[in-house]
Amino acid sequence: MAKARVERELDLRKPVTVWRSQDLLDGRPAESLTMILRTVGCRWNRCTMCGFAGEGAPAGAEDLIAQFENALERSSPEVTVVKIYTSGSFLDPAEMPVSARDEILKRLAALGIKKLVIETRPEYVTPETIEICLTHLPTEFAIGLETASxxxxxxxxxxxxxxxxxxxxxxxxxxxxxxxxxxxxxxxxxxxxxxxxxxxxxxxxxxxxxxxxxxxxxxxxxxxxxxxxxxxxxxxxxxxxxxxxxxxxxxxxxxxxxxxxxxxxxxxxxxxxxxxxxxxxxxxxxxxxxxxxxxxxxxxxxxxxxxxxxxxxxxxxxxxx
Ligand code: SF4
Ligand SMILES: [Zn+2]
Incomplete structure (x- = not known):
């Protein structure tokens, strides 16, 4: 019942949010576009400070590509840095289906984006997942270590x-x-x-x-x-x-x-x-x-x-x- 209500209320083809700001690129300020895509959510979902659990929804590959395209409407030729957050791990195939991931990477490369930033837990970092990103464009992989202890x-x-x-x-x-x-x-x-x-x-x-x-x-x-x-x-x-x-x-x-x-x-x-x-x-x-x-x-x-x-x-x- 609650799930059906969530699905009705959320538009799975629209990102959670998208905004423009400035970021560092090679030590200099650069125009950036940040988007938060609505995925099924983080598979771990246990951290004591993290409220992302409430943002999950049953978004499939096509929904995610549509969300991405929708977010791109806020872009402009000056944008050289794109940050894609999923309230989880971009490299987790259960969250970001491989077909959607590859399509997104291809689009960013075609747009000439100079730097992509994505977030991931360490368990989804493999030579294969890293290579697929880097063959398309320079990528920064953000990992939430939180503390060295x-x-x-x-x-x-x-x-x-x-x-x-x-x-x-x-x-x-x-x-x-x-x-x-x-x-x-x-x-x-x-x-x-x-x-x-x-x-x-x-x-x-x-x-x-x-x-x-x-x-x-x-x-x-x-x-x-x-x-x-x-x-x-x-x-x-x-x-x-x-x-x-x-x-x-x-x-x-x-x-x-x-x-x-x-x-x-x-x-x-x-x-x-x-x-x-x-x-x-x-x-x-x-x-x-x-x-x-x-x-x-x-x-x-x-x-x-x-x-x-x-x-x-x-x-x-x-x-x-
Ligand atoms: S790993 Fe990240 S997204 Fe997942 S519960 Fe922890 S802080 Fe939240
Ligand atoms: Zn004060």
């Missing part, structure tokens, strides 16, 4: 793979000449603000050698997730934007960050007064990679943030809370 990834995020699985997948990509983007998560649940910050910095340093670019994701409270249940009970606060600045300042680039939902209760936030300015600085940094402007940002809430970190450490030590 197996303990946190396994028990707190429930990601279901080890650092070694990630490392092996990146080797397959690099051996064939592809690029790797690695997502790191700032502030998984159960970590104090200070520990989350240190974990992200440590993770960035350890993942650095395996990734061409790092992407810092600031934990949002998404619907129907473990994180949302904890947040509603007052057991989770999204990261402070000050913490994000600290991470971006502390690790060698390239590292990008899009502070999605910044300044909202469910998104990363400071005091409400300085959120816009800090979020804007983070967005600018993603293109410039210059940390200098960060040093001139300040607000009264910065000392509150520092005190909170100290208080948490005094109360709980550097461990989980």
């Amino acid at each position: 197996d303990l946190i990834r396994e028990n707190v995020i429930r990601k279901g793979f080890l650092f070694q699985d990630f490392a092996s997948a990146t080797e397959v990509v690099h051996r064939q000449g592809g690029r790797v983007k690695t997502y790191l998560l700032l502030k998984p649940p159960l970590l104090s603000e200070g520990l989350a910050m240190r974990d992200a910095i440590d993770s960035a340093r350890r993942a650095r050698g395996f990734a061409d670019v790092l992407s810092l994701n600031l934990c949002n409270v998404q619907r129907n997730t473990v994180v949302e249940r904890m947040w509603k009970r007052g057991e989770f606060r999204p990261p402070w934007l000050w913490s994000a600045l600290e991470v971006l300042k502390s690790v060698p680039g390239p590292i990008v960050c899009d502070p999605v939902g910044a300044g909202t209760r469910r998104g990363p936030h400071n005091c409400g007064q300085c959120d816009d300015a800090v979020a804007e600085a983070i967005r600018t940094h993603a293109l410039s990679q210059d940390v200098e402007p960060f040093h001139s940002l300040d607000c009264e809430c910065r000392s509150t943030w520092r005190d909170l970190i100290e208080l948490e450490e005094d109360a709980f030590g550097a461990a989980f809370i």
Whole structure:
């Protein structure tokens, strides 16, 4: 009954969303088109912060090609970077049927797109899946490592793979000449603000050698997730934007960050007064990679943030809370 209602309400031939923005291409800002395609959803579907489960729908190969074509209508000749997200893994044939994948790759190559970015879990990275993408166009494979700590990834995020699985997948990509983007998560649940910050910095340093670019994701409270249940009970606060600045300042680039939902209760936030300015600085940094402007940002809430970190450490030590 519920499924039938979902199928009636969703237009499987339209993408979830599509937008234009700027991205880095060979170290310079370039016009990009980002589309989120509606697939059956992530096969793993267990991560504690991920609300993509609600976005799945029974989209077949033809639907996905139609969604892609629909999204392309927002493109223009200036677009050189295309990012295709599926709220799961582009390389999982159960999500993105091989016929749709190949058709999409062929179309992008014909359009002369200079860089494609797709997301995938490491288990779908094989010499064959990587080769098929790279024979069509330069591709960046984004993998959600989240943290370099197996303990946190396994028990707190429930990601279901080890650092070694990630490392092996990146080797397959690099051996064939592809690029790797690695997502790191700032502030998984159960970590104090200070520990989350240190974990992200440590993770960035350890993942650095395996990734061409790092992407810092600031934990949002998404619907129907473990994180949302904890947040509603007052057991989770999204990261402070000050913490994000600290991470971006502390690790060698390239590292990008899009502070999605910044300044909202469910998104990363400071005091409400300085959120816009800090979020804007983070967005600018993603293109410039210059940390200098960060040093001139300040607000009264910065000392509150520092005190909170100290208080948490005094109360709980550097461990989980
Ligand atoms: S975070 Fe990624 S791997 Fe985890 S459930 Fe969501 S889409 Fe799947
Ligand atoms: Zn403030």
